[in-house]
Amino acid sequence: MDSPALDGLEQLDRVMAALAHPLRRQVLLVLHFRGGEMSAGDIAERFSCKWPTTSRHLRQLEESGLVSVKRDGRQRIYCLERELLTNTLGNWLHWFKGNVKPK
Amino acid sequence: MDSPALDGLEQLDRVMAALAHPLRRQVLLVLHFRGGEMSAGDIAERFSCKWPTTSRHLRQLEESGLVSVKRDGRQRIYCLERELLTNTLGNWLHWFKGNVKPK
DNA sequence: TCATCATTTAGCAAATCAGCTAATGGAACA
DNA sequence: TGTTCCATTAGCTGATTTGCTAAATGATGA
Numbered sequence: 001m002d003s004p005a006l007d008g009l010e011q012l013d014r015v016m017a018a019l020a021h022p023l024r025r026q027v028l029l030v031l032h033f034r035g036g037e038m039s040a041g042d043i044a045e046r047f048s049c050k051w052p053t054t055s056r057h058l059r060q061l062e063e064s065g066l067v068s069v070k071r072d073g074r075q076r077i078y079c080l081e082r083e084l085l086t087n088t089l090g091n092w093l094h095w096f097k098g099n100v101k102p103k
Numbered sequence: 104m105d106s107p108a109l110d111g112l113e114q115l116d117r118v119m120a121a122l123a124h125p126l127r128r129q130v131l132l133v134l135h136f137r138g139g140e141m142s143a144g145d146i147a148e149r150f151s152c153k154w155p156t157t158s159r160h161l162r163q164l165e166e167s168g169l170v171s172v173k174r175d176g177r178q179r180i181y182c183l184e185r186e187l188l189t190n191t192l193g194n195w196l197h198w199f200k201g202n203v204k205p206k
Numbered sequence: 207t208c209a210t211c212a213t214t215t216a217g218c219a220a221a222t223c224a225g226c227t228a229a230t231g232g233a234a235c236a
Numbered sequence: 237t238g239t240t241c242c243a244t245t246a247g248c249t250g251a252t253t254t255g256c257t258a259a260a261t262g263a264t265g266a
Contacts, residue, residue, distance in 0.1 A: 013125055020123035021224085022116055025195075032199055040243060053225055055244055074233045074242050086199055092128075093192050096135055096185055124254085143213060156255060158214055177212050177263045 018064035031080040039075040121167035134183040142178040
């Protein structure tokens with residue numbers, strides 16, 4: 001299910017919170033470098049923590065909108081939402097581009 | 104005190120953690136749009152939480168390296184470290200630029 | 207030196223987070 | 237239908253975060 005037009009601030013808040021944990025950032029990178037899609041199992045086996053722990057991190061990522069999920073038989077496939085990531089972070093960062101009131 | 108050449112991952116970790124709280128992000132923006140430097144008091148009076156609360160957020164920002172402090176008489180002046188912010192975040196984000204393994 | 211101003215530190219309580227194990231859900235297949 | 241496989245949810249615990257109030261610090265000025 002799509003977050004029903006989560007407003008910008010709320011979205012930023014969730015994205016930033018999701019990015020605060022190193023494991024979640026790592027998941028995003030792994031997803032990216034493996035082509036953007038991986039099953040939960042493929043993701044989980046790359047990390048040293050227990051499966052349910054990874055599973056919860058994945059859910060947080062999903063709730064932030066940074067990944068989406070689809071079912072394929074008994075697997076769940078996680079997809080990186082690359083544009084949401086780069087846009088959300090990029091747009092926020094953009095406020096800081098250019099000197100305001102340069103000395 | 105300067106963090107003695109904090110390594111990249113540690114740095115990223117602290118920056119991301121610092122950015123996870125909306126008030127801390129807001130402080131950075133306020134600092135930026137006010138020219139990069141403000142006293143603790145000027146910052147604190149712009150937020151609705153109590154002074155000590157803001158003070159602690161400022162310390163977290165300082166520990167992440169995103170701001171630095173200098174004393175000026177009995178005031179403390181906080182300075183936005185704009186390059187650290189844009190470099191740290193920009194470099195991380197850069198991993199996600201360009202399609203890897205497009206289908 | 208004593209009071210004052212700007213700000214931080216100490217210390218506490220409530221909320222949230224992150225890890226674990228055990229139990230559950232649901233598709234596939236014998 | 238029952239078993240197996242992939243993955244999640246439930247529920248617990250300990251650590252961390254965030255807010256508060258009250259006390260402390262440290263520079264300035266009378």
